[in-house]
Amino acid sequence: MEHAIKAERGQWYKRLDLNEAFEVVAIDRDEECIEIQYYSGEVEEIDEASWQLLELSPIAPPDNWSGAFGTDNRVEYEVQADSLESALNLVDSNRLD
Template structure:
């Protein structure tokens, strides 16, 4: 039935069940399509099952982030990378209470 090829990041609606979901991954090796339902549940379809689905592409739902409790601020910087000011390991800056086997009891 489905002549629509799945694309990662696209939203679809199963016309028979009324479920809205996003394709989050396509595994070429396993011949599978991984989707995430609007409520947050993850599912996987093999390509044969995908072709049997009665789906249509839909616009991204306005409230799709509600299931994940994300705010607009959480989503605004999606994909932007963050670089720390210092690449040093913070654990290496912790002073030990034990020096040469002696406990520092101030």
């Protein structure tokens, strides 16, 4: 491939053959491999020679890139607490483990 795209940790790319977005999460120069994580959460290790053969396009991170990693800790509350104790109980009952 004439214009191979260089792998950069933290950069998002789109695999044109699979039509899937992924992020480069690690590059091991000694082992000559690149670890990627698809938006779906699947992790794959690709050797540098295989990377050069991929049809890639750099892309901006997806709007909700954290969705696949389960890091969205937002909790919406519809119930109004009428005292400090009931507010604390409400928070405790919705706390993520």
